[in-house]
Amino acid sequence: MTTVVSRFLPIPFLTAAREATGRIRQYSTQSLDRYRRLASKDPDNVQPTLFTRLFMEEDKLTFDEIRNDAQTYIVAGSDTTSNTMTYLVWNVCKRPAMRDDLVAEVEATT
Numbered sequence: 001m002t003t004v005v006s007r008f009l010p011i012p013f014l015t016a017a018r019e020a021t022g023r024i025r026q027y028s029t030q031s032l033d034r035y036r037r038l039a040s041k042d043p044d045n046v047q048p049t050l051f052t053r054l055f056m057e058e059d060k061l062t063f064d065e066i067r068n069d070a071q072t073y074i075v076a077g078s079d080t081t082s083n084t085m086t087y088l089v090w091n092v093c094k095r096p097a098m099r100d101d102l103v104a105e106v107e108a109t110t
Helices: 002-008 012-041 052-056 063-094 096-109
Strands: none
Touching: 012 052, 012 063, 063 096
């Protein structure tokens, strides 16, 4: 719905949402195409992923269905990662002793 509306109404946040959706679709298409080429070239020597079975099964989903699932996983993974990192930074900044311990541990590894 956002995609359709944003084509006719030049509202910045709708246009930005449509463009972001297009970038995620393009990225997921490129990634799946690359993986599909690798899997078809040497199916026994490909890194197994969530999509391995989907590409190899006889009664498989269409490429568009797989791509739509990939888009969902990309967004879901990005949101949870950013939320976790935000909470981590907040928590470390709130507790100076924890920050000092973390800094000392990182310095010890370099």
